[in-house]
Each structure stands twice: as C-alpha cells, then as structure tokens.
Amino acid sequence: MLKGKVAVVSGSAQGLGKAFTHILLENGAQVAMLDVNEEMGQELQVQLNQQYGSDRTQFYKADVSSDQQFTDVFQKILSKFGCIDIFCNNAGIADEKNWEKTVSINLSGVVRGTYLALDHMKKQNGGNGGVIINTASLAGLGPLPSAPIYTATKYGVVGFTRALSVASQALDYGVRINALCPSFVRTALIDSFKQEDKTGQFHSLFSITENMMEKFPFIEAEKVAEAFLLLVKDESVNGVALVVKNEATIIFILVLIIITVLRTRLLYRSRRAVTRTRIIIIIIIIIIIFFILTAGPGLAQDKPGTLICTRALPLGAVTGSRCVLGSARAQQQQKAAGGAAAQREHEHGVRGETHLTDILHAHTGAPGARDTDSVIQHTDGDGTGSRWPSTELEAEVTSAAPCLPNQAPPLLTPPTFTVIGQ
Ligand SMILES: NC(=O)C1=CN([C@@H]2O[C@H](COP(=O)(O)OP(=O)(O)OC[C@H]3O[C@@H](n4cnc5c(N)ncnc54)[C@H](O)[C@@H]3O)[C@@H](O)[C@H]2O)C=CC1
Numbered sequence: 001m002l003k004g005k006v007a008v009v010s011g012s013a014q015g016l017g018k019a020f021t022h023i024l025l026e027n028g029a030q031v032a033m034l035d036v037n038e039e040m041g042q043e044l045q046v047q048l049n050q051q052y053g054s055d056r057t058q059f060y061k062a063d064v065s066s067d068q069q070f071t072d073v074f075q076k077i078l079s080k081f082g083c084i085d086i087f088c089n090n091a092g093i094a095d096e097k098n099w100e101k102t103v104s105i106n107l108s109g110v111v112r113g114t115y116l117a118l119d120h121m122k123k124q125n126g127g128n129g130g131v132i133i134n135t136a137s138l139a140g141l142g143p144l145p146s147a148p149i150y151t152a153t154k155y156g157v158v159g160f161t162r163a164l165s166v167a168s169q170a171l172d173y174g175v176r177i178n179a180l181c182p183s184f185v186r187t188a189l190i191d192s193f194k195q196e197d198k199t200g201q202f203h204s205l206f207s208i209t210e211n212m213m214e215k216f217p218f219i220e221a222e223k224v225a226e227a228f229l230l231l232v233k234d235e236s237v238n239g240v241a242l243v244v245k246n247e248a249t250i251i252f253i254l255v256l257i258i259i260t261v262l263r264t265r266l267l268y269r270s271r272r273a274v275t276r277t278r279i280i281i282i283i284i285i286i287i288i289i290f291f292i293l294t295a296g297p298g299l300a301q302d303k304p305g306t307l308i309c310t311r312a313l314p315l316g317a318v319t320g321s322r323c324v325l326g327s328a329r330a331q332q333q334q335k336a337a338g339g340a341a342a343q344r345e346h347e348h349g350v351r352g353e354t355h356l357t358d359i360l361h362a363h364t365g366a367p368g369a370r371d372t373d374s375v376i377q378h379t380d381g382d383g384t385g386s387r388w389p390s391t392e393l394e395a396e397v398t399s400a401a402p403c404l405p406n407q408a409p410p411l412l413t414p415p416t417f418t419v420i421g422q
C-alpha cells in the first residue's frame with residue numbers, strides 16, 4: 001500500500017499519466033496532477049474526486065518546459081501536501097516539425113522536474129528520500145526512424161536517468177531513479193503523430209513506424225501502469241530502464257504467413273499454383289508446429305513477457321540484461337523441470353538469461369518477502385490475450401503516516417547479466 005505517500009505525475013490529464021494517477025490512487029497515495037491542458041485536467045479532477053474522495057487529488061496547470069511555471073507549481077504542491085515521495089516526469093509530445101518544443105518538453109522538462117524533486121527529496125536537504133520515475137520509451141533503447149528528435153529525447157531520458165541513479169546512490173541521497181520504456185500505447189500522442197504537421201520531413205517514413213507497430217503490438221495503458229507501480233513499490237530497484245512491450249507471437253507470424261500465401265493463391269488461380277500453394281502452406285504449418293513442440297509449450301500459449309532491464313551498476317559501470325519474467329505456468333514448469341536454468345532453457349532456449357524475478361528476489365530478501373507471482377504473461381499478436389496478473393511484490397511500502405522517511409536503496413549487487421549487443 002502507498003497510504004500516506006504523496007505522488008506528483010506530470011502529463012496526467014490523459015493517456016499514460018492518467019493511468020499512473022489511477023493506479024497510485026487505487027494503492028492509497030495522494031496525487032498532485034500536473035498538466036498544461038487545464039480543461040482536461042479539471043475534468044479529470046472532478047471524476048477522481050467522485051471516485052476516490054475530494055482529499056486525494058489536486059490538479060495544477062503548468063507547462064513543464066517553463067522553469068518559472070514548474071518551480072512555482074512545485075512550491076504550491078509542497079505547501080498543500082507537505083512533502084513529495086513519488087515523482088513521475090511523464091509529460092511528453094511527438095513533434096518532429098517543432099523539434100525545439102519536443103526537446104524542451106521531453107528532455108529539458110524531465111531534467112527540470114527530476115532536479116526539482118531531487119532537491120526536495122534527498123536526505124542531505126532534510127528530505128525523506130523517495131522514487132523518481134521518468135517516462136522514456138522503447139524508442140529510448142532503439143530508434144524510431146520516422147522520429148529522430150523524439151528518439152533523441154528518449155535516449156536522453158534513459159541516459160540521464162541511469163547516470164543520475166548512480167550519482168544518487170553514490171552520494172547516498174536516498175532517492176531511487178528509474179526509467180519506464182513502454183512500446184506503443186493507444187493514446188492521443190500516437191494519434192497526433194499520424195499527421196504530417198507532426199511527422200514533418202519524415203512523414204513518408206511513417207510506414208516504418210506502422211511496421212514497428214506490427215512487431216510491437218499495442219499495449220494497454222493499464223498494463224504499463226502495472227509496471228510503473230513495480231518501479232514505485234520495489235525499494236530495491238534503482239537505475240533500471242524497464243521495457244514493457246508485446247512481441248508478435250509465433251501464432252501472429254503464422255497468421256501473417258497463411259494470409260500472405262492465401263493472397264498469393266488468389267493471384268495465381270491456375271490449378272498447379274493452387275496445388276503448389278497448398279503444399280507450401282502444409283509445409284509451413286508442419287515446420288511451425290514442430291518448432292512450437294520442440295521449443296516447449298511456453299512458446300505458444302504463455303510465453304512470458306520480456307522485460308529489458310538495463311541496470312546501472314554501482315560506480316557507473318552499466319550493463320544490460322534481458323530479463324525474462326516467468327509466467328505462472330512457466331514457473332510450474334520450472335519446478336517440474338528442476339531449477340531456474342532449466343526454466344530459462346525451456347522458455348527461450350537461451351542459456352543464462354536473467355530473470356527479473358531472480359533480480360527482485362536477489363535484492364529484496366526483506367522480512368515478509370513474498371514470492372513474485374507471475375508478473376507478465378504473454379499476449380497474442382493483437383495485444384489481447386492472457387490476463388496481466390497482479391504482482392505480488394517482495395518489497396511493500398509500509399509507511400502509514402504522511403511523509404515518513406523512505407529507505408535508501410541498498411547498494412545493488414546484481415547477478416551476472418547477459419549483455420545485449422556484444
Ligand atoms: N503513447 C505511446 O505509444 C508511448 C508514449 N510514451 C511516453 O509517455 C508519455 C505520455 O504520453 P501519452 O500518454 O502517450 O500521451 P498523451 O498525449 O496521451 O498525454 C500526454 C499528456 O502530457 C501533457 N503535456 C504535453 N505537453 C506538456 C507540457 N509542456 N507540460 C505539461 N503537460 C504537458 C498533455 O497535455 C497530455 O495530457 C510521453 O512522455 C510519451 O513520450 C512512451 C512510449 C510509448
């Protein structure tokens with residue numbers, strides 16, 4: 001529970017910021033909402049007052065790209081709530097034409113908000129510590145060719161967040177700083193980015209983005225909010241860039257192949273072509289079924305979701321790991337197969353993958369620690385599919401009274417990682 005905790009979320013009038021606000025309120029926190037869109041923010045405030053009570057949220061109009069506005073609103077929040085424990089720099093846009101605006105919001109706005117929060121939270125200034133979560137993007141770990149400026153800002157947010165997390169740990173600020181890297185989510189930002197006045201000179205490349213949307217099918221904002229909550233609550237996690245994504249499944253690929261072949265069949269109506277097409281389809285299906293069966297049942301139905309954790313090691317060394325979150329079924333298989341190594345090979349046929357569950361276990365042996373249930377289960381290619389189960393976190397935030405000191409993050413002693421891209 002986050003009862004007694006005070007959170008600030010920028011860009012909270014809609015989209016991901018609204019989802020983060022809801023999950024914080026559902027977990028007992030008070031939330032200061034910050035957005036440049038006053039009308040939408042006020043409307044949401046009315047809804048949330050009805051849903052959670054009038055003492056839980058307060059909307060503030062402010063533009064994160066304005067130093068004066070951000071500083072002023074930060075003081076108003078402190079005056080009303082007394083302290084800040086959780087700060088989410090989420091406000092962002094995608095505008096390749098007006099690229100200075102994009103940089104001033106997506107990167108400068110995140111730096112500004114992070115430094116305002118850090119100055120208040122760090123123990124050296126009498127603060128209670130806490131956690132800062134910066135919304136980056138999967139585009140902060142790999143480029144979106146149709147959006148070079150957006151990509152640059154998100155790379156900047158990831159790099160800034162990881163560097164500052166090491167500094168905060170080395171200087172014992174008592175503040176955890178993590179980045180959240182979602183792939184595509186159906187929000188106003190995506191809708192706006194389809195227009196040429198946003199894509200600018202790269203509008204002709206938007207088809208590349210659409211292809212990526214097939215590779216990384218849309219995820220629901222609520223699922224990203226579950227990952228956000230993981231970063232808020234687990235006090236052992238610092239310096240992580242947590243990716244949340246769906247990947248096209250083997251079934252989705254199969255459907256694509258069959259559709260393609262059938263389309264071919266329609267093109268060549270000759271009997272011989274039809275026979276040849278039928279043979280091709282049968283061969284493809286046999287190969288894929290064989291692949292599924294040999295790779296283990298986890299591949300088709302409940303292949304666990306994949307999270308990338310690029311964790312900042314103490315004193316600046318950075319490495320990366322592909323963290324595989326075991327699904328409930330895969331966990332059972334692990335027990336049956338005898339051991340994590342067997343689970344890793346079983347699920348992905350890749351040796352040595354590091355499980356986020358292992359990492360969480362490794363760092364949160366706190367009293368009362370509970371096993372992490374399955375955190376992410378795989379979804380079908382169209383982004384639907386298995387339920388996103390609630391996460392039993394090892395580290396529960398237990399402070400009941402407002403503005404209690406947060407524990408300083410333990411020095412990370414991460415397990416060996418499989419470094420990506422070597
Ligand atoms: N939608 C997506 O596919 C993904 C979005 N993200 C990131 O998530 C964050 C939230 O984006 P979405 O919810 O998708 O977009 P959205 O457009 O639904 O919400 C963004 C909110 O930020 C506010 N905002 C914009 N400029 C602002 C400013 N200067 N000051 C204060 N508030 C401002 C907007 O009024 C809006 O309410 C952004 O940083 C975005 O880059 C990351 C990965 C994927």
Ligand SMILES: CC/C=C\CC(=O)/C=C/C=C\C=C\C=C\[C@@H](O)[C@@H](O)C/C=C\CCC(=O)O
Pocket residue numbers: 094136137138139141142143144147150182183184185189190193212216243306308
């Ligand atoms: C322009 C704004 C549009 C949408 C908002 C947004 O941020 C969406 C991002 C969604 C996906 C970005 C995907 C980038 C993919 C490629 O660059 C890959 O190379 C990804 C690289 C690493 C990811 C790690 C992994 O594959 O697990």
